[in-house]
Amino acid sequence: MNKDESVKYILSQGLRKPPNFWGRILKIHRALGWRLIFWDLSYSFIFAAVTIVGVVTMVRHVPAYYPYSSAFGLSPVLFMVIMFFTEISQRACSLFELTQTCRYTSRQVAALRCMCYSGVGVVFVIGVSIFSAESVSQFIRLLPLCLGGMFLCAAIELFVMRLTRSKWAIACFSVVWLFASATPVFFLEYWERFLSNVPIFITIAFAAAGATVFLYQTNKMLSEENYVIA
Amino acid sequence: MLLLNGVTKRFGKFTALEDINLEFSNGVYGLLAPNGAGKTTLIKMLTTLIFPTSGEILWNGDEIVKLDADYRDIIGYLPQDFGYYKNHSPMQFLLYIAALKGINRDRAKRKIEELLEVVGLSDVSGKKMKKFSGGMVQRVGIAQAMLNDPKILILDEPTAGLDPKERVRFRNLISNLSKDRIVILSTHIVSDIETIANHVIMFKNHKLFANDSPAAICAMISQKIFETNNISAIEAPHLILTERQDGNETLTRFASEVDCSQHATRVNPNLEDVFLYVYRDEVV
Numbered sequence: 001m002n003k004d005e006s007v008k009y010i011l012s013q014g015l016r017k018p019p020n021f022w023g024r025i026l027k028i029h030r031a032l033g034w035r036l037i038f039w040d041l042s043y044s045f046i047f048a049a050v051t052i053v054g055v056v057t058m059v060r061h062v063p064a065y066y067p068y069s070s071a072f073g074l075s076p077v078l079f080m081v082i083m084f085f086t087e088i089s090q091r092a093c094s095l096f097e098l099t100q101t102c103r104y105t106s107r108q109v110a111a112l113r114c115m116c117y118s119g120v121g122v123v124f125v126i127g128v129s130i131f132s133a134e135s136v137s138q139f140i141r142l143l144p145l146c147l148g149g150m151f152l153c154a155a156i157e158l159f160v161m162r163l164t165r166s167k168w169a170i171a172c173f174s175v176v177w178l179f180a181s182a183t184p185v186f187f188l189e190y191w192e193r194f195l196s197n198v199p200i201f202i203t204i205a206f207a208a209a210g211a212t213v214f215l216y217q218t219n220k221m222l223s224e225e226n227y228v229i230a
Numbered sequence: 231m232l233l234l235n236g237v238t239k240r241f242g243k244f245t246a247l248e249d250i251n252l253e254f255s256n257g258v259y260g261l262l263a264p265n266g267a268g269k270t271t272l273i274k275m276l277t278t279l280i281f282p283t284s285g286e287i288l289w290n291g292d293e294i295v296k297l298d299a300d301y302r303d304i305i306g307y308l309p310q311d312f313g314y315y316k317n318h319s320p321m322q323f324l325l326y327i328a329a330l331k332g333i334n335r336d337r338a339k340r341k342i343e344e345l346l347e348v349v350g351l352s353d354v355s356g357k358k359m360k361k362f363s364g365g366m367v368q369r370v371g372i373a374q375a376m377l378n379d380p381k382i383l384i385l386d387e388p389t390a391g392l393d394p395k396e397r398v399r400f401r402n403l404i405s406n407l408s409k410d411r412i413v414i415l416s417t418h419i420v421s422d423i424e425t426i427a428n429h430v431i432m433f434k435n436h437k438l439f440a441n442d443s444p445a446a447i448c449a450m451i452s453q454k455i456f457e458t459n460n461i462s463a464i465e466a467p468h469l470i471l472t473e474r475q476d477g478n479e480t481l482t483r484f485a486s487e488v489d490c491s492q493h494a495t496r497v498n499p500n501l502e503d504v505f506l507y508v509y510r511d512e513v514v
Contacts, residue, residue: 032329039326040315094313098374101277101307102330103299109330 021219028104028112028222037112040093044085051081066188068142068195071132075146076153079121080177083157086113088171111221114158118214121150141200144207151210153177158217162224231255232276232382232412237285239271246271248436250285254382258408260423260444261416262501263433264509269416270310272433273386276414277307289382303332306380310387312371316360320351320370323359327374338377345373348403364391372400376407383413389422401426420502430501434508448499454485455503458494466490471506 019027029037038045055077059070087110090096099106125146133139160173198206232254239247247268261269274280275287278294278301287294294301315323321342328338346352349369359367368391375383385404389397397419404413404426417423423430423444430447432440440447455471458464459479466488473482483497484490485507499507 031332036326036329040318094309094311095315096313097279097309098307098313099327099330100279101302101305102327103302103332104330105302 021215021222024108024222025112025115028108031104032109032112037109037116041086041089044089045082048082048085051085052078055081066192067132067134067138068145069188069192071128071142071146072149072195074128075125075149076121076177078124079117079150079154080157082117082120083114083154084171086117087161088168091166107224108222110161111158111218114154114218114221118151118154121154122147125150138196141196141198141203144200144203145195145198148203148206148208148210151207151214155210155213155217158214158221162217162221231290233288235286235288237275237282237287239268239275239280240283245436247433250438252431252438252441254412254414256408256410256412257428258404258413258415258426259429259431260427261414261431261433262420262423262505263439267433268436269433270386273384273414273416276382276384277305278302299332303378304381306375306378306383308371308375308385308388310390312368314359314367314370317358319354319356319358320346320373321355323370324374324377328377331378333378341377341379342373345376348376349373350399365393365396368392369396372403381411383407383411385414386416387418388415389417389419397422420500420505424501432508439508444501447504448501451485451499451504451507453489453496454487454507455483455497455499456486456490456494457481457483457497458490460493463493464490469507469510471503 055074059074090106090110096106099109126143129139129143129146133142157173160169163169234250234252237247237250238245250272261272263269271280275282276294281295289297289301289304315326318326324342324345325335325338328342329335333341343352343355346355349372351366351369351373354362354366359370362370368388372385372388375385389400392400401422404415407413408426408428415423415427427444429441430444431438432447440450456464456468459476459481461470461482461484464484464486466486468484468486468488468490471483471485473480475481483503484494485503
């Protein structure tokens, strides 16, 4: 195509602004609807629900001496468990490759699902914060702290998903997070004291930063062109 | 027009394809090469599942990576291991793929009914696919590749698992489809390519070896293929291609650089002969 032809082509098409983040999300949602976004994931959700019930039952028996540490460690659990079961099953499915060649790729749909999981994760975090806090002031500090923890964890998980095509990367990340959350147990007193003394404005900034990084990673998954899956 | 300009693909130190230059316009292109020669690598690059290490792939002058969803809109792809959801019917499955392809539900329903008729699955459109034979699943795969009426249809081993009747039906279908689109077909079944491909593309040592019509490809070894019922009489160096029974005798087909017409009958080469001759060091 020479220069004149290119100019003609551009003029015939008109200048089209590329869709923004929410535009892309809405477009995919409109095309697929909830049912197809979560297509064939019922077993994964059953496994995730059973795991969550197990985790919550175990955590309920832990003495509540360390509300900040336990709530912070628990905050990304729902997101991670759902991601673990659903996205591994999606990546293991032999249709993964085929769906990556469609207009709305498996990766973009996964990004949309992650948005939904983060929504459910927020509700879970609010519940955990209410359950763990003993006073309103403690709740106000704890909630943004836990939200930040969840969003940060979700963002790292999305980054890992973007970085590698292996389904086991998701599993590895969950294990790494488990160890990372368990590490403060060895210096729990200090960790609890540190978390309980973080100024509220910093916890809010932490939550906002976590949410921003998470949205950035989701946007990357939605719009990245040069991505290899095979 | 789809154009590959100096495309090379490396995986670490391993070079899967080197300096491939190809031009595709409407018609059927058969990729013919042994396992590991780079057929699937080429197909994955054409479907944007992987990208060239160097070189470019252009669709009507634009890089396919830059075209992004606009390019994916014009391709139909049937992968080698076609996955499907066992607990869903072809209708449900195709509606799902149609939604991913951005086709609206009403149009998708009409198209699916039409395609299921074409691939002969109308009667079982509501049945769960776990009860389907391999051939039936493969036909669902062909239907999904055709959903968006693609300008480029890429089929990786499409006839695997099809019985002879289904294979003939498939060949006719591809012939009809190729009139106004590019069909790229990768298969081990030489007869499929021989019957329907206008062009045969062969790779050797990870480079383009030939890109021509089946007749021109066969002409590369004309005068070199012979048939005899007494192979032990042939003293000249030769390569045995195939053996077949003809009444009480065994006819051996072989290739030789030397004229063996005194002890054997010279025959016209077919694509299978070319395949066995060209890849004589690679085919066991």
